[in-house]
Amino acid sequence: MSEKLSKAALTPATHTTPPAKFSHGVRKGNVLQVAGQVGFGPAVEGQAPTPVGPTLREQTLQTLANVEAILTEGGATWEDAVMIRVYLTDTSHFAEFNEIYNEYxxxxxxxxxxxxxxxxxxxxxxxxxxDALAVLG
Structure with a gap:
């Protein structure tokens, strides 16, 4: 019988408590799943999270930073990511998003x-x- 792996919730100091019963990230063994992140700036005590700015560039860079914070909290880096899922609200943003993504x-x-x-x-x-899925080790 194999040993049961523990599951750990990940919430970096830069993030607020999730608004529902979910974790910003979860690590179990060498698998780390990052929940969908958006372009909210770092948590400020007593303030509701808000987007860092109105542009796709501002929000994409902050969103990537938020995903990276959870990867780091779980002991991973972007090099460990095997799957990234992107959710855009406007089909006309695809080309601009790809430019930002490729630069990043x-x-x-x-x-x-x-x-x-x-x-x-x-x-x-x-x-x-x-969101992102990373495998460590």
Whole structure:
């Protein structure tokens, strides 16, 4: 009989407590799943989270930083990511998003993660959401 792996919830200091019963990230063994992150700036005590700005660039860079904070909290890096899912609110943002994404990941030394992009509705003011799956070791 094999030993049961424990599951650990991950919430970096930069993040607020999730608004429902879920974790920003979960690590179990060598698998780390990052929940969908949006372009909210760092948590400020007593204030509701708000987007860092109105542009796709601002929100994408903050969203990627938020995903990276959870990866780091779980002992992973972007090099460990095997799957990234992107949720855009506007099909016309696809080309601009790809430019931002390619710039952000230009320094990766290993094969890039697989990626899926879909179009969704998000709360007012939010343009992008990103989640990731990483495997460590």
């Amino acid at each position: 990941f230009a320094s990766l030394t290993e094969a890039p993660a697989a990626r899926t992009t879909v179009y969704v509705g998000l709360p007012a003011g939010l343009l992008v959401e990103i």
